[in-house]
Structures are given as C-alpha cells and as structure tokens.
Amino acid sequence: MVAAPDADHSLLNPTGHVRRRLALDRAVRWLLLLAFAAVLFPLLDMVYWISARAVPAFTWGTFTENQVGLGGGLHAMIIGTLFLIGIATAFAVGIGVVSGMYTAEYAPPAVAHSARVIGNVLAGVPAIVIGYFGYYALVLYTHWGYNSLAGGIALGVFMVPFVFRTTDIGFAAVPRAQREATLALGARRSQYLARVAFPIALPTMLSGVFLAMAIGLGETAPLIYTAGWSSSTVTGLLQPTSYLTGAIWNFYDFPSTEGSFLTLAFQAAFLLIVISLTVNIAIQVIADRYRRRLRGLFQ
Amino acid sequence: MTDTVPVGPPIIEVRNLKVGASERTILDDVTLDVFDRQVTAVIGPSGSGKTTFIRTLNRMVETTPGLRVEGSIRYQGQDIHDPRVNPVLLRQRIGMVFQRPAVFPMSIYNNVVFGLRLNGTDPSEFDRIVGHSLERAGLLKELQGNLDRPAFELSGGQQQRLCIARALAVKPRVLLMDEPTGSLDPISTQRVEETVEELRREIAIVIVTHSIAQAARVSDRTAYFYQGRLVEVAPTEVLFERPTQKLTEEYITGRFG
Numbered sequence: 129m130v131a132a133p134d135a136d137h138s139l140l141n142p143t144g145h146v147r148r149r150l151a152l153d154r155a156v157r158w159l160l161l162l163a164f165a166a167v168l169f170p171l172l173d174m175v176y177w178i179s180a181r182a183v184p185a186f187t188w189g190t191f192t193e194n195q196v197g198l199g200g201g202l203h204a205m206i207i208g209t210l211f212l213i214g215i216a217t218a219f220a221v222g223i224g225v226v227s228g229m230y231t232a233e234y235a236p237p238a239v240a241h242s243a244r245v246i247g248n249v250l251a252g253v254p255a256i257v258i259g260y261f262g263y264y265a266l267v268l269y270t271h272w273g274y275n276s277l278a279g280g281i282a283l284g285v286f287m288v289p290f291v292f293r294t295t296d297i298g299f300a301a302v303p304r305a306q307r308e309a310t311l312a313l314g315a316r317r318s319q320y321l322a323r324v325a326f327p328i329a330l331p332t333m334l335s336g337v338f339l340a341m342a343i344g345l346g347e348t349a350p351l352i353y354t355a356g357w358s359s360s361t362v363t364g365l366l367q368p369t370s371y372l373t374g375a376i377w378n379f380y381d382f383p384s385t386e387g388s389f390l391t392l393a394f395q396a397a398f399l400l401i402v403i404s405l406t407v408n409i410a411i412q413v414i415a416d417r418y419r420r421r422l423r424g425l426f427q
Numbered sequence: 428m429t430d431t432v433p434v435g436p437p438i439i440e441v442r443n444l445k446v447g448a449s450e451r452t453i454l455d456d457v458t459l460d461v462f463d464r465q466v467t468a469v470i471g472p473s474g475s476g477k478t479t480f481i482r483t484l485n486r487m488v489e490t491t492p493g494l495r496v497e498g499s500i501r502y503q504g505q506d507i508h509d510p511r512v513n514p515v516l517l518r519q520r521i522g523m524v525f526q527r528p529a530v531f532p533m534s535i536y537n538n539v540v541f542g543l544r545l546n547g548t549d550p551s552e553f554d555r556i557v558g559h560s561l562e563r564a565g566l567l568k569e570l571q572g573n574l575d576r577p578a579f580e581l582s583g584g585q586q587q588r589l590c591i592a593r594a595l596a597v598k599p600r601v602l603l604m605d606e607p608t609g610s611l612d613p614i615s616t617q618r619v620e621e622t623v624e625e626l627r628r629e630i631a632i633v634i635v636t637h638s639i640a641q642a643a644r645v646s647d648r649t650a651y652f653y654q655g656r657l658v659e660v661a662p663t664e665v666l667f668e669r670p671t672q673k674l675t676e677e678y679i680t681g682r683f684g
C-alpha cells in the first residue's frame with residue numbers, strides 16, 4: 129500500500145506560482161512558433177514564386193550564353209557576380225582581419241574603442257553612399273571608367289564591418305588562460321596570435337566572412353555606379369561587368385514584361401538564392417568542424 | 428622530506444620586492460631565496476599575494492596591465508629586470524603551471540612539443556622529448572598510443588599533468604606551480620605530488636598550495652605569506668614544528684585561513 133502524497137507535495141498537479149509560471153512558459157513557446165511561421169511562410173512562398181518561373185526555363189544556354197536582345201543567357205552575370213564577390217571578399221578579409229586583430233590584441237584601449245565605433249558607423253553607412261564614393265574615387269578620379277575592381281572594392285567596403293567585428297570578437301573571446309599558458313612557455317605575442325589565438329578565433333571569423341559574402345551577394349547599390357554594365361563576359365579587373373542583382377534590377381521593370389527578358393530576371397534571382405544558400409550551408413559545415421576541434425575550450 | 432637539503436647558492440634571489448596596483452599594495456618588501464634542487468612551498472590565506480609573488484619570478488605580472496613592480500629579482504645572479512633581458516628567454520628557463528589546466532586546442536603530442544617549436548628545437552628530437560616529459564609527468568603509461576587524440580578529451584587531472592609535461596619539455600631550471608592540485612581529485616593529486624618528488628633533486632620548484640599537508644609532504648622549505656608580506660620562511664619541518672611567528676602558528680594550526 130503506497131501512501132498518498134501530501135497535498136502540497138504532488139509531483140503532478142502544480143499549484144499557485146508554479147502553475148502560473150508553466151502556463152506562461154507554454155504561451156511564450158506558442159508565440160515564438162507563430163512568429164517563426166510568420167517569417168517562414170512568406171519566405172517559402174517567395175522562393176516558390178521565383179522557382180516556378182525560373183526553373184522550367186533553365187537550359188544549358190542559361191549558363192553558357194550571354195544575353196542578346198531580349199533573350200540569351202546569364203553567363204556574363206554569373207561570372208561577374210562571382211568575380212565581384214571574390215574581389216570584395218579579398219578586400220574585406222584583408223582589411224577586416226588585420227584591423228580586427230589589431231583592435232583586439234594590440235590597440236591601446238582608447239584606440240580600440242574608437243576603432244569599434246568607426247566600425248559600427250561604417251556598418252550604418254547606406255550602401256548607395258559607398259557606391260557614390262566608389263564612383264568618385266575609383267571611377268572618375270582614376271579615369272578608369274566603370275570597372276570590376278571599383279565594384280569589388282565598393283562591395284568590399286560594404287562587407288568590411290562584418291569581418292572586422294567578428295575578428296575582434298573572435299580574438300577577444302580567446303580564454304585568458306590560453307594566452308597566459310602560451311606566454312609562460314616563452315612565446316612572443318606574434319607566436320601566441322598565430323599558433324593559439326588564430327585557430328580559436330577562426331570559426332567566429334569565418335562565420336563573419338561568409339555572412340558578409342551572403343549579404344554582399346544580394347547587394348546592388350554599391351555596384352550600380354562602380355562596376356558599370358557589360359553584356360559580354362568580364363575579362364579583366366579594369367573591365368566593366370554585369371552581375372546577377374543587376375539583371376533583376378534592369379530586367380524586371382523592363383516595359384516588355386512578357387517573355388524571356390522577365391524570365392532572365394527570375395532566373396538571376398533563383399541563382400542568387402542558390403548561391404547564398406550554398407554559402408550559408410558552407411558556414412555551418414566549416415564552423416561546426418572547427419568548433420568540434422575546440423570543444424571543451426569554452427566550458 | 429627528511430633527507431638533507433643540499434645547500435648551494437640560491438638560484439633566485441628576491442630582494443625588497445614590492446608590487447602595487449593603482450591604489451593598493453599587493454606585495455610589500457618581500458625578501459626570499461629560492462634554492463636549486465629544492466621544493467619551496469608558498470602558503471598563506473586567500474588574497475595574501477602568493478599568485479602575484481610567483482608571477483613576478485618569470486615576469487608574467489607584466490602581462491596584467493596596471494601592476495607596478497619594484498625591488499630586485501636575480502636569476503642565477505642576473506637581474507631579470509635588466510632592460511637587455513628578454514622575458515621570452517626568462518620564461519623558457521622558468522616554467523609555470525597554473526591552477527586550472529590550460530591545454531591548447533590541439534593533439535596531446537602537439538601540446539607537449541608546443542614550447543619546443545617556439546624555441547626552435549630540432550624536430551627529430553621531438554619524439555624522445557615527448558616520451559620523456561610524459562613519463563616524468565606520470566602520464567606515459569596512461570596515454571601511450573593515444574598521443575594524436577585531442578588534449579580536451581583528457582580528464583581534468585590528466586590535463587593538469589599534460590600541462591606539467593608541456594612545461595618540462597623545454598627543460599626549465601625552475602618550475603613555478605600555482606596550486607597545481609587545486610582542482611584535482613585525490614588520486615590525480617597524488618600523481619602530481621609524485622611528479623614533484625621525482626623532479627625535486629633535478630630542478631628548483633616553487634609550489635603555491637592551500638594544503639598545509641601538501642606543503643609538509645612535498646617541500647624542503649616553506650614560506651608563509653600574509654596580507655602581502657612574507658611573515659616567515661624556514662625549512663619545512665622547522666616552520667611547521669617551531670614557527671617563530673605567532674601569525675604562522677595561527678595559520679598552520681588552522682585557527683584561520
């Protein structure tokens with residue numbers, strides 16, 4: 129015979145304060161789910177809307193041919209986008225990683241503070257302003273005319289704050305004990321940075337770089353006044369180029385909304401979604417692999 | 428520890444050492460000799476300045492901004508604060524083990540050779556040194572054949588002994604240990620004490636400990652710190668059996684701390 133629990137010791141029927149807390153818990157969970165659905169469904173709807181128009185029209189020519197008149201393919205724009213994002217990433221990583229490491233490790237506190245403020249300000253500058261600035265500095269002033277390098281750099285300037293911030297955070301988050309242990313073994317600061325801090329900060333930095341790439345891929349504003357436009361495939365840094373976001377921008381509002389011109393815009397959008405999804409999956413895979421190596425460090 | 432303590436010139440001579448933070452004094456007028464091939468224990472209540480003291484010996488204090496160091500410290504007769512002295516070299520001679528093991532996010536093997544890579548040791552020597560260091564840290568038998576595993580997979584006690592092996596690999600003349608068994612279980616603690624015992628006649632060891640019993644077990648000489656001052660330093664048996672200072676007696680009989 130099992131004794132009945134005391135009235136206030138029941139494990140099954142919470143009362144009073146506990147009961148109210150559990151009810152609140154459930155309410156919050158439903159609310160979050162609803163908010164999630166509110167974001168997810170329009171997104172899926174949009175992806176479907178684009179895919180339905182883009183996918184059936186894909187042929188080899190979409191990838192291998194250039195746009196001619198109202199038809200043709202996206203070859204020049206695909207190559208242009210990859211080219212621009214490549215230049216931009218090299219630029220953003222170069223500037224962002226060096227300045228982030230300097231801020232986290234070398235800069236006196238006052239300088240580090242100003243660097244972070246400047247980084248935040250730069251992150252808030254509208255992309256179109258960066259585009260205009262690139263136009264004056266790299267298109268007019270240099271007399272190069274519209275060119276891919278100018279486009280890549282303008283896009284890179286747009287991406288720098290992401291890389292800078294995650295580098296700064298990544299290095300600052302290295303446990304103090306790691307630093308002390310390294311220095312106590314007779315390491316110079318540069319050796320500490322290269323051999324211990326860098327591998328630990330790398331996953332955070334990589335996520336910043338990929339996030340910057342994913343966002344940069346979808347940007348048009350820094351490119352409009354810098355990269356120019358060209359219907360043939362780009363062959364050099366100082367040549368103008370076309371790019372996928374430009375295809376959407378140029379083709380979607382074109383007066384003849386019927387036919388292949390509009391289809392090209394949908395296909396460009398579809399390809400951007402695919403590329404950006406790939407980059408995002410790469411973030412997860414790579415960052416996870418590195419994190420697994422660091423398991424135990426941040427406990 | 429009752430065998431005779433070899434008497435030689437001190438390997439480290441600390442004279443009138445003073446460490447100050449912005450407003451307060453952390454260490455005041457500490458004068459102490461550390462002898463070669465001996466274990467010197469540093470005891471004292473929490474906040475008495477033990478950690479700060481041993482961090483001055485390899486100039487690790489300098490990595491904490493805002494601390495001022497005055498007074499003189501000589502290592503084998505050389506002033507360690509001489510502007511020509513490179514702290515990097517000093518830290519290769521005077522190794523350090525921390526209270527909480529800080530293994531690096533890499534394999535066990537690479538942890539041990541880390542210091543060797545820094546000082547440019549011939550890589551063909553690595554295997555031999557790794558075996559020898561792990562052996563001396565009492566880890567070789569447990570880990571043999573698993574040296575490629577990530578160091579994070581080791582238990583806390585194994586990680587601490589790995590840190591000791593890593594410090595020993597660069598052949599320091601002095602090993603500073605800050606509460607090396609502070610976070611370890613009794614068996615791991617015993618292993619670490621055995622390691623100290625083995626090294627005892629080869630190098631100089633300075634060990635900070637909160638355990639009076641541990642100081643009695645492993646050390647030749649014991650220094651008692653209280654509120655930033657060195658109250659008393661004497662051969663361990665003397666300090667524990669016939670302390671000359673009332674403060675020391677109160678501490679070791681457990682009336683406080």
Ligand SMILES: Nc1ncnc2c1ncn2[C@@H]1O[C@H](COP(=O)(O)OP(=O)(O)OP(=O)(O)O)[C@@H](O)[C@H]1O
Pocket residue numbers: 448449453471472473474475476477478479480491492493494
């Ligand atoms: N960077 C610092 N700035 C200001 N005060 C400090 C600093 N480092 C240590 N102190 C102070 O100096 C005193 C001695 O600290 P220390 O860590 O050397 O003590 P301890 O004897 O090792 O203590 P425990 O046994 O708790 O480890 C403490 O009161 C501490 O707050």
Ligand SMILES: [Mg+2]
Pocket residue numbers: 477478479605
């Ligand atoms: Mg301490």
